[in-house]
Amino acid sequence: MPPSAALPAAGVPQTPSAASMVFSPQTAQTLLQIFRLMYPHDALDDSYYEYAVHQFSSRGSTESGFAELIENGVSRLNSEEQWSQLSESGRLTTLQKIEDGSFLQALRTEFLFVFYGNPLVWKFLGYEGPSNDLGGYLNRGFDSLDWLSAD
Secondary structure (H helix, E strand, C coil): HHHCCCCCCCCCCCCCHHHCCCCHHHEEEEEHHHHHHHHHCCEHHHHHHHHHHHHHHHHHHCCHHHHHHHHHHHHHHCCCHCCCHCCCHHHHCCCCCCCCCCCHHHHHHHHHHHHCCCCHHHHHHCCCCCCCHHHCCCCCCCCCCCCCCCC
């Protein structure tokens, strides 16, 4: 689906203004690019990813070590790897080179919770949410796996 046809994030919680961002605009933009590259969902517009950037910023505002790790990691990508000048494949190669480092590990871990913990993303993925309050899955869809053979 072309980016212009991406689903808008209607109902995405309002993100703080740019003035309240802990990260520099360059860091925020680089994070958005990294998230889009690592977890591509072309049918979703950038607002879903921007929400994740703002959640990172919110955590950074209370945890200076986290903010420093992110700012330093992005700064290294921009200065040592010339991130903004790289092609998409070059960016992927760069991320693969640093995938075991604390910077990318922190991005991955936090992004998974923030992005995939968003109920609006659940709707896109077809996930109905937790079923604990509804009695669990045993009596609510457990036996409706039409793709599983009954052999």
